[in-house]
């Protein structure tokens with residue numbers, strides 16, 4: 001598992017849509033809980049940065065490259081700081097406290113793209129707004145979850161096939 005992969009997925013999957021309008025999990029107590037689970041404070045400014053990171057990454061994953069602009073702005077004050085230790089130099093992310101957690105999300109996204117290219121994708125159910133990182137060996141995972149979208153879409157495909165083939169059975 002890539003560092004902060006769970007944080008990345010929690011943030012990407014914080015606006016689920018079950019057929020209707022996306023819900024907002026990066027808000028209120030739910031947002032506070034999510035941020036604190038990953039070492040954040042959950043205050044309003046931090047949640048706002050996380051929402052900017054999420055919306056930008058969702059756009060990029062779906063092919064809308066204009067989103068790099070909002071992410072660049074979000075990261076404008078983030079730098080890497082060198083910590084020299086007896087065994088080498090460690091580079092640590094340094095960003096204003098509001099931006100720190102969102103910057104970790106972007107770092108994790110970047111690491112996933114580097115180490116698992118093409119494996120971060122949107123669920124193939126177009127009515128779903130969840131994302132997955134495909135760790136399967138063939139790299140053919142399509143659904144956020146087999147239990148929900150996978151079965152739902154398979155049932156739909158089966159129903160369509162049955163309709164096309166008429167009532168032969």
Ligand SMILES: [Zn+2]
Nearest residue numbers: 123128144149
């Ligand atoms: Zn899904």
